[in-house]
Amino acid sequence: MNPSLLKRATTTFQTGGVKAILQRARIFLRRRFYRVVSPLQRMNAEVCGIDVPKEVVAACMYKARFKIYNRSRIAWNATGSKSPTFSAAAIVVDQNGETYEAEQAHLQRDMGPGSSCEIDLSVEIPRRPGKYTLRVDIVRENCYWFTEIGRVVFETPILVTTHSVSLFTSRIPAIDITLDITNKCPLKCIQCRKTYFETFDEQRDMNFDLFKKISAEVFPHARSVMLSSAGEPLMTKTLFDAVDITRSYNVREISFISAGFHLNSGRAEKIVDNGVTRVEFSIDGASAAVYNKIRIGSDFDKVIKNITYLSEYKKKKKSRTPLLRFNYVLMKNNIHELPEFIDLAAKLGVEEVQCQHMVIFVEGIKGEALIFDKERSNLYISQAKDRASRHGIRFYHPPLFDIGEQHTETKSVLDGKIWLQEDQYDYERKTHPILQDGMQLCTDPWRKLYIDWQGLVFPCCVWKEEPLGDLRTSSFLEIWESIRYRELRMGLTTGKLGKSCAECSVITGGDVNNEQSYFFGQN
Numbered sequence: 001m002n003p004s005l006l007k008r009a010t011t012t013f014q015t016g017g018v019k020a021i022l023q024r025a026r027i028f029l030r031r032r033f034y035r036v037v038s039p040l041q042r043m044n045a046e047v048c049g050i051d052v053p054k055e056v057v058a059a060c061m062y063k064a065r066f067k068i069y070n071r072s073r074i075a076w077n078a079t080g081s082k083s084p085t086f087s088a089a090a091i092v093v094d095q096n097g098e099t100y101e102a103e104q105a106h107l108q109r110d111m112g113p114g115s116s117c118e119i120d121l122s123v124e125i126p127r128r129p130g131k132y133t134l135r136v137d138i139v140r141e142n143c144y145w146f147t148e149i150g151r152v153v154f155e156t157p158i159l160v161t162t163h164s165v166s167l168f169t170s171r172i173p174a175i176d177i178t179l180d181i182t183n184k185c186p187l188k189c190i191q192c193r194k195t196y197f198e199t200f201d202e203q204r205d206m207n208f209d210l211f212k213k214i215s216a217e218v219f220p221h222a223r224s225v226m227l228s229s230a231g232e233p234l235m236t237k238t239l240f241d242a243v244d245i246t247r248s249y250n251v252r253e254i255s256f257i258s259a260g261f262h263l264n265s266g267r268a269e270k271i272v273d274n275g276v277t278r279v280e281f282s283i284d285g286a287s288a289a290v291y292n293k294i295r296i297g298s299d300f301d302k303v304i305k306n307i308t309y310l311s312e313y314k315k316k317k318k319s320r321t322p323l324l325r326f327n328y329v330l331m332k333n334n335i336h337e338l339p340e341f342i343d344l345a346a347k348l349g350v351e352e353v354q355c356q357h358m359v360i361f362v363e364g365i366k367g368e369a370l371i372f373d374k375e376r377s378n379l380y381i382s383q384a385k386d387r388a389s390r391h392g393i394r395f396y397h398p399p400l401f402d403i404g405e406q407h408t409e410t411k412s413v414l415d416g417k418i419w420l421q422e423d424q425y426d427y428e429r430k431t432h433p434i435l436q437d438g439m440q441l442c443t444d445p446w447r448k449l450y451i452d453w454q455g456l457v458f459p460c461c462v463w464k465e466e467p468l469g470d471l472r473t474s475s476f477l478e479i480w481e482s483i484r485y486r487e488l489r490m491g492l493t494t495g496k497l498g499k500s501c502a503e504c505s506v507i508t509g510g511d512v513n514n515e516q517s518y519f520f521g522q523n
């Protein structure tokens with residue numbers, strides 16, 4: 001042993017004992033074998049753009065691919081593993097330094113020092129055309145790490161153009177896709193169009209080979225995929241195969257809507273284990289007495305038991321997904337249960353409740369529309385809102401009726417819409433995305449796609465004209481770039497609208513106080 005060290009150890013032993021020797025040895029070893037690094041030095045990253053858009057269209061969302069290297073001395077834990085957790089985000093910054101909301105993407109796996117991974121990030125494009133900067137940052141426990149410490153790990157200029165120019169750009173934005181893997185539904189809900197216009201014998205599942213073809217062509221462009229809208233997906237044998245295929249295309253959000261009647265323990269476990277990110281249950285009452293009269297053929301107690309199992313299994317697996325949402329169609333015979341419905345949602349661990357007014361498909365249900373019962377509607381929506389905020393539930397609802405001064409504020413905030421276009425509404429600016437000559441224009445044909453069980457393509461779920469294409473006979477790109485699609489987009493840019501758009505509530509405003517807004521085909 002080094003004699004001076006021995007001498008120092010002996011002295012230390014005499015003055016401070018064994019503890020002091022160990023302490024000194026620890027310091028010696030740390031200095032000898034490790035460089036002391038500050039927390040800032042401990043975090044380092046390098047980001048390269050692999051597929052990054054240069055010219056994009058306002059108010060759309062794009063996917064961009066990056067390679068991220070962990071150049072730090074610490075491991076980055078992916079979500080779900082040990083904390084702290086790390087993710088990544090692409091942020092758009094304007095020339096004044098204002099940043100636009102970024103969506104975080106979880107790392108696919110834990111990344112040790114020196115490792116790298118490729119990651120797809122969604123880039124949310126601002127609504128105003130102009131020159132911007134696209135930045136990438138590593139997010140540590142919801143904190144933009146490098147932005148916080150004033151460093152930039154990736155930056156590139158990005159040009160945001162208007163929608164009309166987009167007709168000639170080749171890059172497709174990340175699209176929100178609704179695809180009906182079935183249009184089968186055995187229920188006869190009193191507010192549903194299918195109840196009056198379709199028999200069960202006419203209803204079918206999507207051919208699974210067709211589903212595979214569509215997923216190969218369309219899902220690489222998808223930001224989110226909802227696997228149902230006009231049927232009961234839990235009745236199809238192929239639902240979870242469809243979920244697996246969808247996930248294989250790195251689709252961020254995989255969801256479906258269900259009545260909950262066909263949920264059982266096995267399916268509930270698959271929902272959690274197979275990575276479904278969101279499930280919406282349509283339930284229009286807080287008691288069996290009300291619910292069973294609306295959702296004919298279903299059973300309130302069974303539905304609640306099924307959802308309870310799903311919620312408990314999710315808790316047991318400590319899973320953050322699926323996000324649970326309840327949908328509620330507002331009618332005269334169920335409006336009084338809306339506040340209790342919020343309590344029920346809270347009890348079941350539901351994070352979001354959305355309600356909307358009933359659409360009048362047939363004259364026979366007209367009496368259920370709440371435009372004929374405005375005071376009660378306002379009262380119970382207000383009560384439900386209070387309870388939701390007490391429970392911490394996100395509550396989306398249509399504006400209150402204009403029945404006096406006390407509701408003016410709500411009306412102006414929500415712009416008098418019968419259907420709350422929550423994804424199109426800019427809550428901070430209180431505007432719709434594009435306003436031209438005072439007309440509200442829609443961006444759905446640039447960023448959404450609706451595919452029915454036969455493979456027919458529509459730009460949105462309220463389209464009343466012929467489909468814009470057929471994926472059985474045409475490719476997705478042929479349809480997306482077709483003359484009809486271009487004409488539709490051009491019309492929404494210039495105000496020369498076809499029948500569907502001209503009558504659509506997105507354009508007309510769908511005034512909640514106007515009786516005509518409640519009739520399908522006249523809003």
Ligand code: SF4
Binds near residue numbers: 192193195259282
């Ligand atoms: S469950 Fe949905 S699709 Fe089926 S009848 Fe009811 S509202 Fe219509």
Ligand code: SF4
Binds near residue numbers: 442459461502506507
């Ligand atoms: S019908 Fe309405 S939602 Fe559909 S594309 Fe036209 S304006 Fe948009």
